[in-house]
Amino acid sequence: SQQGEEDPQALSIQEGENATMNCSYKTSINNLQWYRQNSGRGLVHLILIRSNEREKHSGRLRVTLDTSKKSSSLLITASRAADTASYFCATPPSGSARQLTFGSGTQLTVLP
Amino acid sequence: EAGVAQSPRYKIIEKRQSVAFWCNPISGHATLYWYQQILGQGPKLLIQFQNNGVVDDSQLPKDRFSAERLKGVDSTLKIQPAKLEDSAVYLCASSGSGYRAKSQETQYFGPGTRLLVL
Numbered sequence: 001s002q003q004g005e006e007d008p009q010a011l012s013i014q015e016g017e018n019a020t021m022n023c024s025y026k027t028s029i030n031n032l033q034w035y036r037q038n039s040g041r042g043l044v045h046l047i048l049i050r051s052n053e054r055e056k057h058s059g060r061l062r063v064t065l066d067t068s069k070k071s072s073s074l075l076i077t078a079s080r081a082a083d084t085a086s087y088f089c090a091t092p093p094s095g096s097a098r099q100l101t102f103g104s105g106t107q108l109t110v111l112p
Numbered sequence: 113e114a115g116v117a118q119s120p121r122y123k124i125i126e127k128r129q130s131v132a133f134w135c136n137p138i139s140g141h142a143t144l145y146w147y148q149q150i151l152g153q154g155p156k157l158l159i160q161f162q163n164n165g166v167v168d169d170s171q172l173p174k175d176r177f178s179a180e181r182l183k184g185v186d187s188t189l190k191i192q193p194a195k196l197e198d199s200a201v202y203l204c205a206s207s208g209s210g211y212r213a214k215s216q217e218t219q220y221f222g223p224g225t226r227l228l229v230l
Binding site for chain 2 (some may be wrong): 031033035040041043044045048087088090092098099100101103104
């Protein structure tokens, strides 16, 4: 069963604009992770935010976590064509520290 | 340092045939995962190993899928016999300490094996 679900399913923006993707999950978590997948490639870890954190930054990425709403958002600022990829949120299923359950992803297209 | 290696990258077989995938995790990573990713979906965990023992194989279709991790390093995933619905990308990932690990929970993925069953 899927724990996290991303929204929107697809997003198309112009280069230089910001992209925001959301993730909702169902059960209590101790961390939430975001991964990127370029077409035909494996997943690449972007950022991990723990349940006691509300916001985290990494370069042009900003992740927020609202445990009361069971939701997270990923913001990519000043997007580039190279940011075109699928973005997945992943959460540990209940009772597991090392497993991850992935959502269906947001397909981001950044137009040059 | 090398990342997670997988082979082959692509495989085309006919239904009812057998196929095997190989994975070499990042050196020192104790935990290894196999995922199935169907087009348009997120990865779904098939099996998780801790060293050479199985932690979770609850989503592995055991009537046709098998996996092993000999000596707690390399792993193979086998499908026998394959069905049309097995067409997917099979991803291997590992996690653990070392190799600039961001955290114990971070998973590092290989490039995947794209399987097409005709």
